[in-house]
Amino acid sequence: MTTPLDQEIATYTAANPKSASLHEKATNFMPGGDTRNSIYWDPFPLYITDGTGTTLTDVDGNKRTDFVNNMTTLILGHKPAEVTQAVAEQLDHGMSFPAPSPSVVRWAELMCERVPSLDKVRFVNTGTEATLNAIRAARAFSGNQKLVKCEGAYHGNHDAIQISVVPPLDKAGDAESPESVKAFPGISETAEDDIYITPFNDIVTAEKVIREHADELAAVIVEPVNGQCGMVPGKPEFLEGLRRITDELGIILIFDEVIAFRIAYGGAQDYYGVTPDLTCFGKVVGGGMPVGAFGGREDIMSMWDPSGGGATVQHAGTFNGNPMTAAAGVATLENLTPEKYEYLDNLGESLRTKLRALFAELEVPMGVTGVASLFALQFTPTEVVDYRTFATNDKNMLNIMFIGLLNEGFLMSNRCAGNVSTVHTEDDVDAFVTAVRNVLKRAGYA
Ligand SMILES: Cc1ncc(COP(=O)(O)O)c(C=O)c1O
Known part of the structure; x- marks a missing residue:
């Protein structure tokens, strides 16, 4: 039986043939095809050629909105x-x-x-x-x-x-x-x-x-x-x-x-x-x-x-x-002026609020954690406050969400954490919330 994860991976594999073949070559020289395990995911990671503003381009020419910003680093976006x-x-x-x-x-x-x-x-x-x-x-x-x-x-x-x-x-x-x-x-x-x-x-x-x-x-x-x-x-x-x-x-x-x-x-x-x-x-x-x-x-x-x-x-x-x-x-x-922080706080809060509204509407057992410009999706009905509550996450659903969002044109960390930069806008937030909705729909939640 084809699972929702199989379906997302099939779409992902079909859309990223050059990353797949570069990965195959890379594994000859580096264990796992890279030098940083935190950015590896199955079946293969994307190989990136350009980052500008909020957008990453990969070797296949696919563009995605980046909500990782090199693991929270790029607070002003790519190449300010x-x-x-x-x-x-x-x-x-x-x-x-x-x-x-x-x-x-x-x-x-x-x-x-x-x-x-x-x-x-x-x-x-x-x-x-x-x-x-x-x-x-x-x-x-x-x-x-x-x-x-x-x-x-x-x-x-x-x-x-x-x-x-x-x-x-x-x-x-x-x-x-x-x-x-x-x-x-x-x-x-x-x-x-x-x-x-x-x-x-x-x-x-x-x-x-x-x-x-x-x-x-x-x-x-x-x-x-x-x-x-x-x-x-x-x-x-x-x-x-x-x-x-x-x-x-x-x-x-x-x-x-x-x-x-x-x-x-x-x-x-x-x-x-x-x-x-x-x-x-x-x-x-x-x-x-x-x-x-x-x-x-x-x-x-x-x-x-x-x-x-x-x-x-x-x-x-x-x-x-x-x-x-x-x-x-x-x-x-x-x-990084105080005004920029105010912008980041408001955008982060808007994103978290809109996601919470979506989960309530779809009655899906998910939550959002985060503060200021930081956020993460939690696939659990439990309020996440520490490691044990975090461990209640449905890891398969997080993986479906992660690969599904790549297919929708968004990059999060492979644990579904993200952050906004000063160049993200409310339009990016709305498009992201729609993408999350689409992935949930494909997974049978809507
Ligand atoms: C809280 C925290 N401390 C330390 C580190 C290590 O930083 P680096 O990856 O630059 O060695 C990280 C990296 O993600 C981190 O998140």
Whole structure:
């Protein structure tokens, strides 16, 4: 029997023959035909040749409206003139130097000006390096080793934190006292032992876990909006509670704002009015170029200062703060005015409201999570607030929706998360809602 998923995949395969054959060639040289598993999907990913504004073009010439924006990075859309011009100007002067450039100073100034908790900042090349360094900072400063993190949170691809990211439920223990579970083989055994897991948005359990292990904790790390579970906003009482408890016990609180920086002018900490000790950044702050950054309290960040005889913590990186990324970062931040955030908030809210109305009209057991410019489809009647509620999703239906939307001319992440940029419009939102309706209809829901 042909299933709705088979039908969507057949349409997809027929429309994308050049991507299919490029994929076949690519698998000869790269496992799975690419170097980034998060953008793989069966039967093969699309190979993209151009991104302009809201539109991606693939090797078959298909155009799709992009609601991924390279995993929330491209907040001004693809190829915004202000950013490409700044990068082109820098290109004229050289691509990387073995010394700092004026642009990195401006970039750091912009970050410290707009993010409440940043006394000092350091740049790296990925969000992964940002969390790696923030955790290292917390360990060096506190003299402790252990961490608390939330179940179902992704904080980058390094051993210390690739724990309980998408844990199989049969290994994850009770909801109120989750086990720490390595994300995959190859991660150090000690990483699993060095971390305590708490459910997102449950301050009662988090308080219990933190108090129980307070003497051995280096830090509590939290993503204020959980991207992995579908852009799930932290409840104010959860984030405020983490701050209250860590303040009382003298434990470093790290916000991972690699995605969540996107939700307000001064990032998630500005939005929630909660001030962490350290913050990790990525994506948006590099304007589309490879980036990461971490920063925070003066006394912690001063461990990196090599002047006068040596830093407590070493920090090298051939491309850290390189002038190409700095130019793109400065141009992006300078263009991200409070008015742009208001536009993004309104468009995101409109999209979520229209989708909710559609699901109510069709009586389909779906929901929408998200905040500001971020959103995700949830194929479950359960309200998604953490990893366990996220795990109630009908994964087959999410897959049908994802491939179906590709067939309708829209790209979301392969878990059906998305985000709007400043160049998306209400017309894009309406067309997207119609596309979701069409996919549901083909799947027998209307
Ligand atoms: C919350 C969060 N932290 C860290 C990272 C790692 O960033 P990168 O992919 O740049 O290494 C990501 C990436 O998606 C992320 O979403």
